[in-house]
Amino acid sequence: MSTATIMIIPAAWHVPEHYASLETHLRSQNLEVFTERLPSMSIRVSRSSQSPSKDAAYIRDKLRPSVNAGKDVILLMHSYGGLPGALAAKGFTKSERVANGREGGVIGLIFMCAYIGGDRESTLLSKLPGGRYQPWQFHNQRSAALIPINPKHFFYNLVEDSVAETAVSLLVPFAEPAASTPLDGQSAWADAAFNGKRTYIKTTRDNAFPLEAQNAMVRDSGVEWDVVELDAGHSPHLSHTGEVARIVGERVKVFTG
Template structure:
């Protein structure tokens, strides 16, 4: 039997691979190898020089290249901010493109979980501002360390914004793991996104989170429409974090898509 593709999970802003632990346990049970690494922009010591493009290059160098060089097929999964650098990282690495170039392995599909669909050189801050009536990012983001180059969600708002459908016992653990992020990273765009390439058409899926207080369902729908490509939409009646509120169902969705794309 052919081996299953590796699921590469890219966290969003302020989040780390620890937040995917429950989801990973269900993917493990289905026999999927997984890889997830903390983005350089999260809890960085050099926020002023840490960009979204730098996060993208990290995904290429530290997550994707070792897998592809080993001939692995990969399902690239991105959450929230992670959609911006992951989209750029996927450019040119689709299975079809690599096969045509005589290379083994490749990304067989992209799954965005309530993630930003960022055009070339458009920052997450710009996209977030588009969907605010005031033209500003929501007041749940704490700009308490601007001189140091970081921001972080207000602690009293995290449950409401990220984990509003999650039991307190699980949400409180997740909140403890939230880290600061470089303002530069969320204010800069990454290069040309791979999801626009022909090699990914028919291999794009979007997990739409209807109860999302971080990136509203309207914003998710609008970004999909503006992208100019077709996304296979999987509706989750959850908060911004279905990997915590419905991890088994999310793992099953990833399994279904990976099987179809394989």
């Protein structure tokens, strides 16, 4: 049976522990899965030096052992993760690697209420209404950090209360330069290699990234998407874990077929 490795790219403020339940569901389908903490969420590096491109470079470093081992990889990107994730996939598509005599590579992209980067001028900040941080996104200029205010409402509005409380406790500061620094290259989501292998999971009751904004981003991308809608907030991996796992499992069959 064809299978794939799933690499989860976290949202801003989020760490691998936020995706543990989803990982368990995916592994129950005999899928290999891993999640990495991005540098922009690290306490071990200077926040002022971070960028989506540095996150992308980190993702490539973590992706490289899997593709060099000949594995087919699908990126599951959540929210901000869509920006560095799709940037990291450039040059790692399976078709590109096969053309160069190598096995393995990224075979599909799944955006989970995730931002779609455009050209080299794209930033997370530019994707926000009015190109400015929202009232719930506090920019602490002294520490170069973005801090979410009332994250339970914006991230976990449809998540079971005890699960939401735990998720809030796991949140970490997000390096502000990763939101305001432009991408330094082209993203892979528009590549022909992902035609028929490009999925967008829309969340219809999202308080952080409203459905109207998701609709506009998908529409304005200029490419065709396999779109799935969930009656979920910004964290379907916590409120609709089984459904997200089912969607991923179904795409594995399509992408590897």
